[in-house]
Amino acid sequence: MADLQDILYSIYREIQPRIGEGKVADYIPELAKVDPRQFGMAVLTVDGKIYCVGDADVAFSIQSISKVFTLTLALGKIGEGLWKRVGREPSGSAFNSIVQLEHEAGIPRNPFINAGAIAVTDVVMAGHEPREAIGELLRFVRYLADDESVTIDQTIARSETATGFRNFALANFMKSYRNIQHPVDHVLGVYFHQCALSMSCEQLAHAGLFLAARGSNPLTGHSVVSPKRARRINALMLMCGHYDGSGDFAYNVGLPGKSGVGGGILAVAPGIASIAVWSPGLNKVGNSLLGSVALELLAARTGWSIFGD
Numbered sequence: 001m002a003d004l005q006d007i008l009y010s011i012y013r014e015i016q017p018r019i020g021e022g023k024v025a026d027y028i029p030e031l032a033k034v035d036p037r038q039f040g041m042a043v044l045t046v047d048g049k050i051y052c053v054g055d056a057d058v059a060f061s062i063q064s065i066s067k068v069f070t071l072t073l074a075l076g077k078i079g080e081g082l083w084k085r086v087g088r089e090p091s092g093s094a095f096n097s098i099v100q101l102e103h104e105a106g107i108p109r110n111p112f113i114n115a116g117a118i119a120v121t122d123v124v125m126a127g128h129e130p131r132e133a134i135g136e137l138l139r140f141v142r143y144l145a146d147d148e149s150v151t152i153d154q155t156i157a158r159s160e161t162a163t164g165f166r167n168f169a170l171a172n173f174m175k176s177y178r179n180i181q182h183p184v185d186h187v188l189g190v191y192f193h194q195c196a197l198s199m200s201c202e203q204l205a206h207a208g209l210f211l212a213a214r215g216s217n218p219l220t221g222h223s224v225v226s227p228k229r230a231r232r233i234n235a236l237m238l239m240c241g242h243y244d245g246s247g248d249f250a251y252n253v254g255l256p257g258k259s260g261v262g263g264g265i266l267a268v269a270p271g272i273a274s275i276a277v278w279s280p281g282l283n284k285v286g287n288s289l290l291g292s293v294a295l296e297l298l299a300a301r302t303g304w305s306i307f308g309d
């Protein structure tokens with residue numbers, strides 16, 4: 001395999017003429033203002049070497065990638081009991097779809113679609129005021145990234161609070177099935193703040209490293225989850241991390257990954273590296289268009305697909 005930094009440069013060169021492709025998320029007004037002509041990528045290997053290209057140090061809204069961190073927290077709080085509140089199956093439908101919820105009596109398909117993530121947030125809130133739950137999550141992500149400068153973008157949180165009508169519908173619908181325990185506006189207040197976490201590819205690659213390294217961050221020595229739990233979170237990311245694009249992502253990239261409508265993707269090469277990529281233009285299912293292309297090229301050039309090279 002060629003040098004990793006050379007591989008990243010080759011990907012960047014190949015992507016360059018396409019920068020700006022895709023459509024930024026516009027259902028959250030603040031995200032609609034983001035310049036689509038940006039691309040960054042960071043690869044952090046389990047032995048602590050980091051390789052970056054493009055806008056890898058520019059902070060962006062991680063949006064649904066935060067669902068990986070709240071899932072980790074919720075499993076830490078109530079363990080396998082979480083699976084009474086949310087399923088573990090791919091949804092095959094859009095990230096903000098409501099149709100399955102009625103068929104499945106208010107139990108969302110998985111923790112990564114919006115409904116499932118909102119139920120997970122409700123779990124994380126137990127015993128906390130909303131602001132304390134937001135504080136706990138922020139501290140956790142800073143601990144994972146080993147970086148105290150990670151922040152929450154309050155303007156984006158406010159923008160989504162003002163326009164998150166579908167999420168209010170999902171949460172109210174689940175509450176009617178008693179699958180939301182706290183007041184809906186409190187749960188969504190926390191959920192919108194978690195989605196508004198602002199991180200660069202470099203920070204995100206650090207925060208995801210525990211998933212590539214059997215549950216512990218080899219750089220800090222922090223033990224985050226057991227190897228078994230890390231393996232299971234990776235399994236969920238592989239099956240559900242890209243919504244109704246999860247099959248395509250597994251086919252083309254072959255790595256556990258989680259996307260966000262801010263244009264970021266966190267991907268995990270187990271035992272090898274944590275990878276973060278960001279390009280705001282999205283494909284039709286709401287995943288970063290060039291981020292997916294870049295990860296496909298990376299997997300092809302490194303042979304890192306979990307299904308073999």
Ligand code: DON
Pocket residue numbers: 062063064065095096114160167192195259260261262286287
């Ligand atoms: O709840 C929402 O709609 C957004 N805060 C997050 C959605 C998202 O990132 C979906 N990812 N591709």
